[in-house]
Amino acid sequence: MKKILFSMVFLMTYVSSVACDVCKKQQPKVLQGIAHGAGPESQWDYVIVWGTVAITVITLFFAIKWLVKPGEKEENHIKRMFLTFE
Template sequence: MKKRIYTLLGLMLPALTGLACPVCERQQPKLLQGITHGSGPASDWDYVIIAVMVAIVVFTGYFSIKMLVRPGENTPNHIKHTILTLEDGSEK
């Protein structure tokens, strides 16, 4: 039980340091209040840039997980078969 409490505190404390202070919170637009420090976005292009970056990350994350779960390499001459085949010709 003690180990779980320490683990939970260890995971929560770094997140608390990222919350905005009251001064920074007043400078942020309503969408970002209480989330980030600093002066906030300089223009509307900042939101577009962030949206494009999020789309790229989601796209690459989806295909990375998809290729890890089901790679789809079924040809017998694929390089993975040279690793998975034992010296006597049988599969591992």
Template sequence: MKRKTTTSLLLLLLLHLAAIACPVCERNQPRVLKGITHGAGPNNRWDYIIVWTAVVIVLATLFFSVKWLIRPGEKSASHIKRSILNNL
């Protein structure tokens, strides 16, 4: 058990170090991304637009998924979920 915990902790520490940007990458990144990512940063404004559009889509999907999971809203007795629930 102790060996497994030690190995897991060491692996997590090594993964954390790999996630930190190196000095060269940090210097080449825009101010917003400094210290976060490796490699080439965004080349132009389209890169930011694409990423922020994806973020908005993901957040909207998450919001509506949670909303409809908590309160589905189907109250009709003929809704398809009733046929499944009645067979249980």
């Protein structure tokens, strides 16, 4: 069941990420084949997208960093309540 579910999710993700022929012709060379719809209308569209990518990557980095090594060492920290649940 897990293999079927994973295959369906992978297939839907792949199909939705590949642009159709009409969209390929409307996109600039950098985005051809990976983006749907009309191309960017101005250079500000690129600034907005790359700004969003940067914020997402920074957020992901800190989320993983603090998940792996949180750094709280106090005995009365709230996480101790969940770690020592009895």
